[in-house]
Amino acid sequence: MGRAKDTTSEGSITAGADFLQLDIGQAPPGGRADWLAARLRAAIADGRVPVGARLPATRVLAGELGVSRGVVTEAYQRLGEDGHVAGRGRAGTVVVATPAAVVGRPPTPRRPPQVFTGRPGVEVFDALRAAPAEVDLTPGVPDLAAFPRAAWLRAERTVLDRLTPAALGYGDPTGTPALRLAVANWLARNRGIRVDPAEVVVVAGVSQALGLLAQVLHAHDVHTVAVEDPGSLGVRQHLANWGLAIPPVPVDDQGLRVDLLAATGAPAVLLTPAHQFPTGVVLDGERRRRLLAWARDGGLVVEDDYDAEHRYDRPPVPALRGMLPDRVCYTGSVSKLLAPALRIGWMLVPPRLHADVVAAKRMADLGNAALPQLVLAELMESGAMERHLRMLRHRHVRRRDAMIRAVRAHLPGAVVHGAAAGLHLLVTLPDAVDDVALAAEALRRGVKVQPLSWHGQRPQPPGLVLGYAATAPSEIDRAVATLAHCLP
Known part of the structure; x- marks a missing residue:
C-alpha cells in the first residue's frame, strides 16, 4: 500500500491515514467513530485538510486504520451532518466548509464590539x-x-445551453416568465396559493418588496402599517425608512391580538402568521377568521411568509393569501431556502395595486438580473429545490x-x-x-x-x-x- 500524500490544492485527494498521523490506538473503546470525526474536524478547522480537498475513500482509510468500514462511514456521516463535508458521487467525499473555532474557556480577552450600545439603529x-x-x-x-452548488451548476449549464440572444437584453421588470411560472407552481405546491404567473412580481428580496409596497401605499394615502410586537426589528426599520408609522400590536401564544388591531387605527397590518418572528407561534384559526373579517371590512394584510417551508413537527399552515387574495399582499424569497446573497424574492399584491407596484419596480431597477432567475426557475421546476x-x-x-x-x-x-x-x-x-x-x-x-x-x-x-x-x-x-x- 503506497504512502499517503499531503493535500495542498483544491480538489486533490487526501489518501490514507498517514496524512494526519492517525493512531487508532488513541481512540477510546466504543468511541472510534467519534474520535475519528473529531480528528478530521480539527484538521479541517486548522487548514491541514482545506476546503475542496477529497477525503480518503472509506475503504482505504478503514484498511489503513485497521477498523471496520462502518467506523469511517459513520465519522464521515457526522461531518456531513455538521455541514463540513459532502458526498459528490464519483468525486468522493469533499470538504465544503470549515468548522468555526472552538469557544474556549476562560474567554480570550478582546475589545468589546460596539454593537449593544443604546437603542439599536439602522446600522x-x-x-x-x-x-x-x-x-x-x-x-x-x-x-x-x-448551498446546492452541484445542482446550481447543472441548472446553469442547462439554462445557458438553451439561452437565446434575445434573453440577454432588457426584460420584463416583473421578472422572467420562466421564474414567474416556477414561483406560481412552487406556491401552489408548498403554500396552497393559486396564482396566475402574470400576478407574480420578482423582487430583490423581501426588503425591496416592502420598499415598493410602502411607496404604493403612500400613493394610496396609506401612511400607517401596524406590526407585531415583538416582531422583526429589521422589518420595522425598512417600513420606518419609507416614512410609514408602525404602531405595535401585541402577540401572545395564539399569534397577533387581532382584537387590539382596530384600536391602532391602522388601515394595514404586516404579520408573519405561519411562524411568527421571533416567538414562533402560529396565528390560530379563530384569529385568522377575525383578521380576514377585518380585511374584508377594508383593511389590508401584508403577509411575510419568510420561512414557512421549514416545518418539522406539524403540518403546513395555509397562507392567508390563498384565502383572500383581494385583500392580502404576500412576500416570500429564497433567502431562507438557499442563500440571502441571491437577492431573489417575490410578491403578490391585490389587483388594484398591481400596476402601481410594477411601475415602482420598473423605476427602481428595471427588474432583477435575468440569469439567476432562470437558474432558480430550473431548480424549482426540475425538483432539485424540493x-x-x-x-x-x-x-x-x-x-x-x-x-x-x-x-x-x-x-x-x-x-x-x-x-x-x-x-x-x-x-x-x-x-x-x-x-x-x-x-x-x-x-x-x-x-x-x-x-x-x-x-x-x-x-x-x-x-x-x-x-x-x-x-x-x-x-x-x-x-x-x-x-x-x-x-x-
Missing part, C-alpha cells in the same frame, strides 16, 4: 455581521455550507434538537419557544436577566446572538433569539454553555 445589523465571533447563532440564516428542502429539514431537526438539549442542560431556568418550525428558537430567561447585556457579554466571549428586547417596541421579557440552522450540533452545545457562563 446595527451591519455592525453585528461584521463583529468577529467563533459561533454565530444569528437567526434567519440558513445553512450556507449546504430535494434540497427535504435534506435541509432532516439536518435542521438534528440541529434544533441539539439546541434544545443544550438549553436544557446549560440554561435550566430558560423556556424554549417556537420549536416546531423555522430556523431559530426563542429562549426566554428569568426576569432578573438583562438580555442586551447578556448578548454583549456573549459576543465578547465569541458567541453571536440577538436579544429579544431588540425586537419589541414595548417592554418584553428577557430572552435571546438563537439561530441553529447554520451551526453544527457540537458547536451549538459549546455556544449555549458559553451563554450560561455569561449569566450573572
Whole structure:
C-alpha cells in the first residue's frame, strides 16, 4: 500500500491515514467513530485538510486504520451532518466548509464590539455581521455550507445551453416568465396559493418588496402599517425608512391580538402568521377568521411568509393569501431556502395595486438580473429545490434538537419557544436577566446572538433569539454553555 500524500490544492485527494498521523490506538473503546470525526474536524478547522480537498475513500482509510468500514462511514456521516463535508458521487467525499473555532474557556480577552450600545439603529445589523465571533447563532440564516452548488451548476449549464440572444437584453421588470411560472407552481405546491404567473412580481428580496409596497401605499394615502410586537426589528426599520408609522400590536401564544388591531387605527397590518418572528407561534384559526373579517371590512394584510417551508413537527399552515387574495399582499424569497446573497424574492399584491407596484419596480431597477432567475426557475421546476428542502429539514431537526438539549442542560431556568418550525428558537430567561447585556457579554466571549428586547417596541421579557440552522450540533452545545457562563 503506497504512502499517503499531503493535500495542498483544491480538489486533490487526501489518501490514507498517514496524512494526519492517525493512531487508532488513541481512540477510546466504543468511541472510534467519534474520535475519528473529531480528528478530521480539527484538521479541517486548522487548514491541514482545506476546503475542496477529497477525503480518503472509506475503504482505504478503514484498511489503513485497521477498523471496520462502518467506523469511517459513520465519522464521515457526522461531518456531513455538521455541514463540513459532502458526498459528490464519483468525486468522493469533499470538504465544503470549515468548522468555526472552538469557544474556549476562560474567554480570550478582546475589545468589546460596539454593537449593544443604546437603542439599536439602522446600522446595527451591519455592525453585528461584521463583529468577529467563533459561533454565530444569528437567526434567519440558513445553512450556507449546504448551498446546492452541484445542482446550481447543472441548472446553469442547462439554462445557458438553451439561452437565446434575445434573453440577454432588457426584460420584463416583473421578472422572467420562466421564474414567474416556477414561483406560481412552487406556491401552489408548498403554500396552497393559486396564482396566475402574470400576478407574480420578482423582487430583490423581501426588503425591496416592502420598499415598493410602502411607496404604493403612500400613493394610496396609506401612511400607517401596524406590526407585531415583538416582531422583526429589521422589518420595522425598512417600513420606518419609507416614512410609514408602525404602531405595535401585541402577540401572545395564539399569534397577533387581532382584537387590539382596530384600536391602532391602522388601515394595514404586516404579520408573519405561519411562524411568527421571533416567538414562533402560529396565528390560530379563530384569529385568522377575525383578521380576514377585518380585511374584508377594508383593511389590508401584508403577509411575510419568510420561512414557512421549514416545518418539522406539524403540518403546513395555509397562507392567508390563498384565502383572500383581494385583500392580502404576500412576500416570500429564497433567502431562507438557499442563500440571502441571491437577492431573489417575490410578491403578490391585490389587483388594484398591481400596476402601481410594477411601475415602482420598473423605476427602481428595471427588474432583477435575468440569469439567476432562470437558474432558480430550473431548480424549482426540475425538483432539485424540493430535494434540497427535504435534506435541509432532516439536518435542521438534528440541529434544533441539539439546541434544545443544550438549553436544557446549560440554561435550566430558560423556556424554549417556537420549536416546531423555522430556523431559530426563542429562549426566554428569568426576569432578573438583562438580555442586551447578556448578548454583549456573549459576543465578547465569541458567541453571536440577538436579544429579544431588540425586537419589541414595548417592554418584553428577557430572552435571546438563537439561530441553529447554520451551526453544527457540537458547536451549538459549546455556544449555549458559553451563554450560561455569561449569566450573572
